[in-house]
Structure formats: C-alpha cells, structure tokens
Amino acid sequence: MSRVLAMGVQVLFHGCLDDFLPPDGRGQPATQRTSRRTSLKDLVESFGVPHTEVAALTLNDAPAAFETLIEPLESDHYLIRAWPAGLSGGLPGGHALQPPRPRPARFVLDVHLGRLARYLRLLGFDVCWRNDFEDEEIADTSSAQRRILLTRDRRLLYRRQIVHGYFVRATDPSQQIEEICQRFELHDEIDAFKRCARCNGLLMKVDKASVAHRLKARTLDYYDDFYRCNKCRHVYWQGSHFARMSDWVEALKQTAIEG
DSSP states (O other), rough: OOOEETEEEEEEEEEEGGGGGGGTTSOOEEEEESSOOEEEEHHTTTTOGGGGGGGEEETTTTTTTOEEOOTTTTTSEEEEEEEEETTTOGGGOOOSSSOOOOOSSSEEEEETTTHHHHHHHHTOOOOOETTTHHHHHHHHHHHHHHOOESSSSSGGGGGGOOOEEOOOOSSHHHHHHHHHHTTTTTTTTTTTSOOOOOTTOEEEEEHHHHGGGOOHHHHHHHOOOOOOOOTOOEEEEETTTTHHHHHHHHHHHHHHHHO
C-alpha cells in the first residue's frame, strides 16, 4: 500500500510491514505533510513502522539507507519503498540494511514477555529477561551484547542503537513462540532442556546423592538422573511432563520448518 507526503514524497510498504498501519488505512493512500529535511528512518517510523522491521529501502529505485535524507522541496517526486525481512523472492538487488542476525540466536525481552522468555529458554536459547527491566537498559543490552530485542512496544524499537529487533504480533505465549521460531528460522538451533527456564543458567548433570536432601522421597524412588542450574541451583529431572514437553519441542521444530 502507499502513503503520500506533501511535496510529492510517496512511501510504499511491502509485505507484513502493513501490519503496523491502521486497519482502516490499509490499501489506500494517505497524506502526511512535512516541510523539513527528513531521514528515511524518521519517515518510515512516522507511520508507526519500526526501523528494525525494515530489511531494505530504495529511493527512486536505488538502494538507500536509514540515514538517507530527502528534501521535499527540492524534487518533484520521491518514491520510497520499504521491504520486510523474510520475503520469498529476496530483497531488491540483494541490498540489506541490517547485518545478519546473531548465530546462535540470543535474545533480550521486555517485561511483558515473561512466558515467552521461559519458552525460549526451554528450547535452549540464551534469553535475558527481568520483570523490572527499564526500556533504556533493554535497548542498551540489545546493542552491547548483540541480542535480538523482542517486544510488544513498537516505540522501544525506534531507538537508534537497536540493530536487531522484532515486534511480536501474537498476544498468546504459545502462539508467540511459534511466531518467533518461524520468523528467525530457529529450528536448526533448538537445543532443548539445557537451560534453566527460571534464570537462564546452564543445567549440569549432578549425582543423585548430592541433591537427595532437596527432593521428596517419591521423586528419589522413581528417578535417577538429575540436573542443577549453575546459577540459581534449582534442581530438574525428567518427570511425567518430560514426554509432553519433548513432543511440544518436536512440533515446534516441524512448524518452523513448514512455516
């Protein structure tokens, strides 16, 4: 769909970037007047589309950057196109604004995505999350540690230092984890049950006798293999839920592959 600015500046958003536009404004042109020099980053985000969602830009069909400036008063017409990541046909001219994402994937999540953080940790991903995170700390952590920032707050993604970020569309955590696995093609990187879902620490196998004093008698009777988090010291074992969780992991892998 297109968005038209004063002075002959036209913006075309492709693919899922339309998600950020108001429902009643999709599929039709709109006008936003400006008389000042504007960067393409500011222009795109003025429509509610975070720069982290944009994989490629062109200006009059030539590759452009977020820092590219336009002067609305100097030209009869500008045509700006914005593409999201993950297009089946690839990006125009192979031009990408963002460097490749970190591999293996590492994440930092905002305070509202605690359940998603637990799911990602269960899948073995390094996830930084706290329920008292401030936006500035989240953004700085993403930038300094090269973590993919996941959030439901699109304005958090407007911060310039964020390179890898994504606005989570789904609101249900079980749908969110499927969305993230598909969006970042995580199926090849899943290494489930190696991290603590509580604190993100790594799980280490321990001798049964060393944790016996922390377990109930029935647990000791039925299980022999135990794992302890190297940070919070929480103890895990493959209880009755393990088979169900393993099936869930395999289903996620398959969904990500098929998606």
